[in-house]
Amino acid sequence: MSIRDNKPLGMVINAAKPYEFEFIAERSIRIGELVTFETPEGKALGFVKDSRVNSKLFNDEKITNYHAAIEAKMIAGKNERDKCMVASINVLGLVDDFENNKRTMPSLPPDPGTEIYNANEEILKKIFIKDGKEWIRVGNLLRGTTDVYVNINKVASRHLAILATTGSGKSNFLALIIDRLADINGTMILFDYHGEYRYEDNKRNIHAINPHINPYHLTSDEFADMIGIRENADRQRTTLSEAFRKVKENREEKDDIWSRLLRELNTDEKNDVTVRVGEIIRMAQENLQSIFDEDIEDTLDQIRENKTNIIDMTDLNERQAIIVISHYLKRILNDRKRRSGRLSAPVLIAIEEAHAFIPSDKNDKNEAAEIISKIAREGRKFGVGLIIISQRPRKINQDVLSQMGSLAISRIIQPNDQHYIFEVTENIPNELLEHLPSLNPGEMLLTGQWITIPSLVKIEKVNEKLGGSDIDAVNEWSKKREESYDEMII
Ligand SMILES: Nc1ncnc2c1ncn2[C@@H]1O[C@H](COP(=O)(O)OP(=O)(O)O)[C@@H](O)[C@H]1O
Ligand SMILES: [Mg+2]
Incomplete structure (x- = not known):
């Protein structure tokens, strides 16, 4: 133990409660620091949720104008005792129980005068560094150096949300999880809407997938969505639906689905609607040929267990992406329900841009939202984690x-976003909410079942270059210029 560890930060003052109290400190205390102190039931751990400096000389009533403030500053400079640092502590639980992954709150407050210490490395290690393959290292404490581990089994069974503004390190964090999964042979299926995760296929545990769907496995409505018939274009949908049904009934024919659909349409007397549907089918043929595969028996054949399967959806628009996601997820959940299927072990499903697929607006219903909600509710029974x-x-x-x-x-x-998260989820400590705007890229509040206590963590940066990194336009322009300059010289 270093000398610093032995020196108290300050002591408890009046009106302490078992779960929160204030202490007077010798120096300014940083929000997010972890502290320890004795309670009648044993040593407890606390979290600095607020920190402030008070001054009698700078009291509102005395400082009524700028000159008064200057005078106060001069006097305060000579009077060390004027400044008073106070920190508010949230009690997290008894130290001994954290070591056994249990959380017990003390039922008695610390006495006034109880000394407050920086939580020392030895204690922090016991709390954050865990043995067992299910614990993966994700970074270190933002206020400290201790490594932080999270329990990936809890993600597989109870799901995870990664939420932050653009450029805060969400994709980096997911890339880190993917990297860690490689060490433990995890199975993940990642829907990559922006093509951010373009690793080389077969590198580490990566399996890249261009999504393929057998059009014969789609319902008529799904097919209409996929080829871009508007939802309220009832007559077009009915016309397509009839042709689609006939095509499905006689699958033996050799021609591909596009020519067969067009043929079925043409047998009818021509009218504006059939002509329009014919045009849509021809356009879709160009766009979707690479996604439709009539020979595929089971979509799940494309997925490899013990790997991260990255489904590249860059070429799809939002409607098409919704169909692809719902198509895959329905089959994954069904397969896991049957237990005897192709996915013999639990899977993690990662969905980027989740708001597009599970919108809060109930009128915005879509097939992906339905199956994702189902997995959110039932997934844990079948080993499908979101x-x-x-x-x-x-x-x-x-x-x-x-x-x-x-x-x-x-x-x-x-x-609005902060309060929504706070209201909807149970796991986020209120006082941490207001600090969310001040976090830098890669700094995250980890909370919930996968971590022993809610913590601010500096997430490790993954070396792999992600497509999502900020574009360095200036650098790329100058490189381009140098290249063309080289060419001119040659
Ligand atoms: N843990 C981290 N440490 C340092 N820098 C990071 C970290 N995570 C992300 N960044 C930086 O922030 C930028 C945005 O990261 P990214 O993961 O693409 O954010 P998001 O997915 O939230 O938009 C990246 O260019 C990266 O350099
Ligand atoms: Mg991203």
């Missing part, structure tokens, strides 16, 4: 968000 990632928490469906057992939250500026 990781939802979003920069717009307020736009995420409340029922789904409330099922997320663990959270990783970084910078969030909008008070």
Whole structure:
């Protein structure tokens, strides 16, 4: 133990409660610091939730104008005793029980005069560094150096939400989880809406997938969505639906689905609607040929266990992405329910831009939202864990968000977003909310079931270059210029 550890930070003052109190400090105390102190039931751990400096000389009533403030400053400079540092502590629990992953709150407050200490490394290690393969290292304490581990089993069974404004390190964090999963042969299926996770196939545990769907496995409505017939274009939908049904009934024919659909349409007498549907089918043929695969028996054939399967959805628009997600997820959940299926072990499903697929607006219903909600509710029984990632928490469906057992939250500026998260999830300490706007990229509040206590953590940066990193336009322009300059010289 160093000398610093032995020196108290300050002592408890009046009106302490078992779960919160204030102490007078010798120096300014940083929010987020962890402290220890004795209670009648043993040593307890606390979290600095607030910190302030008071001054009698700078008291509001005395300082009525700028000159008074200057005088106060001169006097205060000569009078050390004027400054009074006070910190508010949230009691987290008894230290001994944390070591056994239990959380017990003391039932008695610390006595006035009880000394407050920095939580020393030895105690912090016992709390944050865990043995067992289910614990993965994600970074270190923001106020300190201790490594922080989280329990990935809790994500598989109780889900995780990663929420923060753009550029705060959400994708980096997911990339880190993917990297850690490689060490423990985890299975993940990641829907990559922006093509941010373009690792090389086969590198580490990565399996890249271009989504493929057998059009014959779609319902008529799904097919209509996929080829871009508007939801309220009833007559177009009916026309397509009839042709689609006939095509499905005689699958033996050799021609591909597009020409068969067009043929079925043409047998009818021509009218504006059939002509329009024909045009839509021809356009869709160009756009979707790479996604439709009529020979695929089971979508799940594309997925590899013990790997992170990255489904690249860059070429899809939002409607198409919704169909792809719902198509895959329905099959994954069904397969896990049957238990004898292709996915023999639990899977993690990661969904970037989650607000687009599980919108809070109930009128905005879509097939993906239905199956994602179902997984959020029932997934744990079948070993399907969700990781939802979003920069717009307020736009995420409340029922789904409330099922997320663990959270990783970084910078969030909008008070509406903060309050939404606070109200919908149970796990976030109120006083931490107001600090969310001040977090830097990679600094996250981890809370919920996957971590022993809610903590501010500096997440490790992954070396792998992600497509999502901020673009360095100036550098790229100058490189380009040098290249063309080289060419001119040659
Ligand atoms: N843990 C981290 N440590 C340091 N820098 C980080 C960290 N996470 C992200 N960053 C930086 O922030 C930028 C945005 O990260 P990214 O993960 O793409 O954010 P988001 O997905 O939230 O938009 C990246 O360019 C990266 O350099
Ligand atoms: Mg991102």
